[in-house]
Amino acid sequence: MDSKKRVKLVRIKTIDIVKEGTIHYSPRKISSPGDCVNLVREYIDDSDREMFIVITLDTKNQPTAIQTVSIGSLNTSIVHPREVFKLAIISNAATIIVAHNHPSGIPTPSREDIEITERLSEAGKLVGIKVLDHIITGNDDYYSFKEMDCI
Numbered sequence: 001m002d003s004k005k006r007v008k009l010v011r012i013k014t015i016d017i018v019k020e021g022t023i024h025y026s027p028r029k030i031s032s033p034g035d036c037v038n039l040v041r042e043y044i045d046d047s048d049r050e051m052f053i054v055i056t057l058d059t060k061n062q063p064t065a066i067q068t069v070s071i072g073s074l075n076t077s078i079v080h081p082r083e084v085f086k087l088a089i090i091s092n093a094a095t096i097i098v099a100h101n102h103p104s105g106i107p108t109p110s111r112e113d114i115e116i117t118e119r120l121s122e123a124g125k126l127v128g129i130k131v132l133d134h135i136i137t138g139n140d141d142y143y144s145f146k147e148m149d150c151i
Contacts, residue, residue, distance in 0.1 A: 033144035
């Protein structure tokens with residue numbers, strides 16, 4: 001009986017990122033949470049369910065891509081750091097901003113929102129991709145973890 005385990009020798013050749021469309025964004029650079037809120041609203045504000053997205057940025061804080069990480073129910077979505085950082089790593093992002101909507105219209109963070117923000121910040125430190133902010137949108141208001149010095 002052979003007690004040896006066969007291990008594949010591999011290399012990453014190409015990983016395809018599939019482009020689903022574009023959004024025209026002005027200003028080109030995100031320099032404040034307010035700038036980011038405008039981009040986030042354009043992408044997720046019409047949703048009747050909670051949507052969690054990641055925005056990748058280059059070294060000049062210009063958004064390069066947006067990906068929906070999770071679509072949840074009326075008041076929750078499942079978010080895992082592995083899924084959040086997958087696009088950021090593949091696309092060589094310098095930093096990321098995460099965001100989600102509260103269909104209730106009230107952007108106050110829940111205990112789960114605070115916990116996932118802390119987990120993502122720690123994971124970002126490990127992989128060398130800083131989480132600049134976590135934005136929560138609701139009705140005509142928003143919550144920025146960065147503005148509240150929580151990130």
